[in-house]
Amino acid sequence: MPAPxxxxxxxxxxxxxxxxxxxxxxxxxxxxxxxxxxxxxxLTLVTFARLRGSVDGQxxxxxxxxxxxxxxxxxxxxxxxxxxSRETVDVDAEAALRG
Amino acid sequence: xxxxLFGITAVCALAGGAGVILSRRPVHSALGLLLVLxxxxxxxxxxxxxxxxxxxxxxxxxxxxxxxxxIIMLLSPxxxxxxxxxxxxxxxxxxxxxxxxxxxxALLAAGLVALVSRASPVPKAALPAAFGTVQDxxxxxxxxxxxxxxxxxxxxxxxxIGGVALGRRLGPRT
Numbered sequence: 001m002p003a004p005x006x007x008x009x010x011x012x013x014x015x016x017x018x019x020x021x022x023x024x025x026x027x028x029x030x031x032x033x034x035x036x037x038x039x040x041x042x043l044t045l046v047t048f049a050r051l052r053g054s055v056d057g058q059x060x061x062x063x064x065x066x067x068x069x070x071x072x073x074x075x076x077x078x079x080x081x082x083x084x085s086r087e088t089v090d091v092d093a094e095a096a097l098r099g
Numbered sequence: 100x101x102x103x104l105f106g107i108t109a110v111c112a113l114a115g116g117a118g119v120i121l122s123r124r125p126v127h128s129a130l131g132l133l134l135v136l137x138x139x140x141x142x143x144x145x146x147x148x149x150x151x152x153x154x155x156x157x158x159x160x161x162x163x164x165x166x167x168x169x170i171i172m173l174l175s176p177x178x179x180x181x182x183x184x185x186x187x188x189x190x191x192x193x194x195x196x197x198x199x200x201x202x203x204x205a206l207l208a209a210g211l212v213a214l215v216s217r218a219s220p221v222p223k224a225a226l227p228a229a230f231g232t233v234q235d236x237x238x239x240x241x242x243x244x245x246x247x248x249x250x251x252x253x254x255x256x257x258x259x260i261g262g263v264a265l266g267r268r269l270g271p272r273t
Contacts, residue, residue: 002215005109007214011211016119025187032131033120035159042151046151053226053230058148059239061151066251067254068163069255079174
């Protein structure tokens with residue numbers, strides 16, 4: 001299978017994730033869209049690792065997995081904390097950090 | 100064989116991605132995300148990344164999606180009538196945003212056409228037999244990338260402590 005097809009799939013998935021982050025109001029769905037973008041980048045890294053015949057790209061994907069896991073734990077804890085005090089997960093309603 | 104598998108996984112991944120951003124209930128979004136993750140794991144196998152495919156299923160599909168579903172169950176942010184299920188205020192609306200979105204979509208489509216039109220097969224002969232196995236990735240991980248690997252353990256520890264610290268209830272509700 002030619003590599004550009006994998007890259008095209010990755011680009012479309014990244015665009016979908018970016019659209020989800022920009023458009024949706026639920027903080028949970030915004031987080032899932034971020035996961036979508038991270039996975040699109042992972043697919044690109046694995047494709048280029050395959051093209052170059054080097055395993056370095058796959059090691060990078062491993063680190064992305066680690067950072068994504070830590071990010072999800074902290075982010076979901078923040079969402080739960082906000083929900084406890086505000087009773088909402090709407091990112092439009094949350095203006096406490098607005099300057 | 101590769102073409103058929105890639106076609107199936109691509110369709111599944113795109114459907115899952117659309118499900119993540121379009122569904123009105125967060126649980127359906129989580130299921131769409133699961134579909135995307137499993138499809139991408141198959142793609143990783145097609146690209147010779149066995150270790151990454153296994154890690155994808157275990158970490159993403161096994162741990163992160165379960166965490167998402169758990170939090171959705173905990174918060175139960177409501178169905179289609181809750182305000183958080185809608186779009187952000189002013190997103191995709193108005194005379195400014197619509198042409199901008201159309202231009203971005205056209206740019207993406209043009210880039211995709213240019214990318215796919217110069218497609219050439221992935222060279223297969225250049226790869227060693229053990230490419231992407233646990234031994235191969237592990238040798239790289241504990242050799243050249245030993246210091247980042249240890250730093251990753253610190254990141255995970257920081258995430259764990261942060262999760263516990265944020266999840267702990269600090270006194271009575273304000």
